[in-house]
Amino acid sequence: MTVPGLRERKKQKTKAAIQRAALRLFKRQGYEETTVEQIAAAADISESTFFNYFPSKEDVVIYDEYDPQIFAALATGKHDEPLAKSIEKLIGALGGLFEADHDAIYERAKLSLEVPELRAHAWEELEKARDLFRSIIAARTGHPASALAVRVISTAFVGAAFEASLEWVRSGGKGNMIDLLKKAIDAIGFYGMLDRLGSKASSR
Amino acid sequence: MTVPGLRERKKQKTKAAIQRAALRLFKRQGYEETTVEQIAAAADISESTFFNYFPSKEDVVIYDEYDPQIFAALATGKHDEPLAKSIEKLIGALGGLFEADHDAIYERAKLSLEVPELRAHAWEELEKARDLFRSIIAARTGHPASALAVRVISTAFVGAAFEASLEWVRSGGKGNMIDLLKKAIDAIGFYGMLDRLGSKASSR
């Protein structure tokens, strides 16, 4: 983990600039109505360069520069507390992130959920979260990550997160995302699922 | 609901023929490696005609000629039994369909779940089921279909179905889809969710 050099930082800046330009265009004239050529022009780069930074047009919406850090943080959670507690903490931590960059997150979420093409890929993105979740639950409960129960519960969780996001976007980003998420996992009795999964999950 | 005329039946036959030709090619040489031009040639139609029948290449995998009937049957379920019972029946009925056309369903499911591009759209398809489900639960429990709890529970159910399908495909179509689905909804405590949703759902 060495400090990123000047070169790397410049790349990150360019990437962010492309994303900003793209989101501005998407907001003004719509996602489908915006061409990659236009984005490149707006960001003052060539179309080729666009594809150097983003493998596809969709990725410019999906990409979140903080994601890797979040994922890394999740993967290295403490093992000396009940799983349910860890998850509560995790939800709280997510809340902070939402507030930090509210407007950009809202715009991206809105696009991801309202443009059909993107919505499909939003689910792919959720699957990454699901897989991470799956390995966490597996590690903590002793069940194999491949167990159907573990998979289904992980999917239920990201499904709840998905619905909460939908609700949040529907509210114009005005609602409290964390509250919504809590209500969602409450409605499916998420903590009950963990309990049923095995004593290791709920006690320690 | 008039009987479909000769013309309409011919169209259905053509559509089925295109799908068969396409699936054969996909199986032999892969989805991405197969071009619409090739499908058209194999089905002995022009590329234009292909797009007359299927709005996109993906739809040729997703399309199921029996879907409309299934959806219609679901939407008109009886209202004089507990919701949980209706759902159990529904699951049983699905089992019959699976056995009836096992091989074709397996091929399509395999493609849908293993080709990334298709997998994303498989989720879109699941959302249709979710919405139908949502309206059924709402109608039976008296909750508005827009209620977060109703949405989340519906999503949890299709999520479970999704995981069960994954497992089924992983088993090479050898497993019992219905058993898997039952295990999946058991793991998330699906019937408990319905109970918590309101007494109307579980008693009558």
Added chain:
DNA sequence: CTAGATTTTTACAGTCGCTCTATTTATAGT
């Protein structure tokens, strides 16, 4: 059965996302 209306199929041109290759330009370390 034929003429005209309608529907279906097709050819064709064009757009857009995306890939690949080769060339030029910028940067890093010596």
Added chain:
DNA sequence: ACTATAAATAGAGCGACTGTAAAAATCTAG
């Protein structure tokens, strides 16, 4: 400054998909 390396770009090309207009098949009336 010199060279290895990486980044940006131009350009050709592919495949999915759209739109338009013409050709072929099918249906309906007289």
